[in-house]
Amino acid sequence: MSDSNVTDDAFINSIIGEGTRFKGEFDLNGLLRIDGDFSGVIRTKGKVLIGRNGRAECTLHAGTVVVGGVVKGEIFSTEKVIILSTGLVLGSITTPRLIIEEGVVFNGACKVTASPAAEPAKVPGNGKAAVANAAAGVAGQKTPSLAMQGPKR
Numbered sequence: 001m002s003d004s005n006v007t008d009d010a011f012i013n014s015i016i017g018e019g020t021r022f023k024g025e026f027d028l029n030g031l032l033r034i035d036g037d038f039s040g041v042i043r044t045k046g047k048v049l050i051g052r053n054g055r056a057e058c059t060l061h062a063g064t065v066v067v068g069g070v071v072k073g074e075i076f077s078t079e080k081v082i083i084l085s086t087g088l089v090l091g092s093i094t095t096p097r098l099i100i101e102e103g104v105v106f107n108g109a110c111k112v113t114a115s116p117a118a119e120p121a122k123v124p125g126n127g128k129a130a131v132a133n134a135a136a137g138v139a140g141q142k143t144p145s146l147a148m149q150g151p152k153r
Helices: 128-139
Strands: 012-016 021-027 031-034 037-043 047-050 055-067 070-083 088-095 098-100 105-112
Touching (some): 055 088, 098 105
Parallel strands (some): 021 037, 055 070, 070 088
16 A cells, blocks of 8 residues: 555554454544454544555544555545555445545445535526536537446456
């Protein structure tokens, strides 16, 4: 797992190491890294990193979630979810920002919400004409298709 997703001011204050199994509820401040097996509920305003060998069957509430291993369950993020190319997610994701690398396996539902700090854009006039003009401009452009790819065999 790349350390580029961890800021300099973040330090790992909780680790479920490789070969370790933990079952229960985990409430913490700061960053949690899972390289072993976790089952239960995680709550933090900080970050949760699931390493390449990490497996989590849980409901996860966090600011930022980075998945490099396997997550089965629900992910609720207030900032962003990053699924690395080695990641596998089976379940639902609710987040304002979602970043998925090529090669990810994702089977479930995803809801990208408005950022808590974001405010609706103000449209001059009644807004209908501006929306129609924007739609007409976009309609003439080619948009890339989004395709989910499974693992290469």
